[in-house]
Amino acid sequence: MTTTTSSAPAYPRDPLPGAVAFKAGVRAWLEARGLDADAPDLTDTPQRVLAALNEFTAGYDEDPAVHLTRTFPAQHSGTPIIVTGVPFTSLCAHHLLPFHGHADIAYVPSQGQPVAGLSKLPRVLDVYARRLQTQEDLTRQVTDALVKHLVPLGAACIIRSEHGCLAHRGARKPGAVMVTTSYAGIFLDSHQARTELHHLMSG
Secondary structure, eight states, X not given: OOOOOOOSOOOOOOOSTTHHHHHHHHXXXXXXXXXXXXXXXXXXXXXXXXXXXXXHTGGGGOOTHHHHTOEEOOOOOSOOEEEEEEEEEEEEXXXXXXXXXXEEEEEEOOTTOOEEOTTHHHHHHHHHHTSEEOHHHHHHHHHHHHHHHHOOSEEEEEEEEEEHHHHSSTTOOTTOOEEEEEEXXXXXHOHHHHXXXXXXXXX
């Protein structure tokens, strides 16, 4: 007996309600553009689009507290802990187009408080980045999470990114970079602390 296998890629079944309607909508859009939705290169496109969007928004299934409650005791001098140049990709809530860039994340532990593991700050960024976002909200959400779960003397997040909705549609300005900042605690209240932080981040 001969066994035949399909050459079509296997995609996991999507458990989210509305998946069937979503894929039907993508198919209808393809057909409305005058395309053959059953053509070999398009027949799996609705499922591919759905799978990509699910991957981009997987952060809705995650809780940043899981990462920031995993701490350890450490002797600390009261200076900032900083992770710079953390890459990320997120999905613009307005156009469902990607924006990508880098984040600088910092906090100053309070006296006697534990510190988070080095990988936890990038993981918190990823949780929020894998949701429908605006860059302004993403920046603030990272800082708010640090304040809530680590109770630091100060926290900060600076994000620089390029947006697909600006680079590839509308104004079409590739290379333009958006910068957003969020400060809490001493970084918000003290100009000197903020200046020193920027110096460390740029070093």
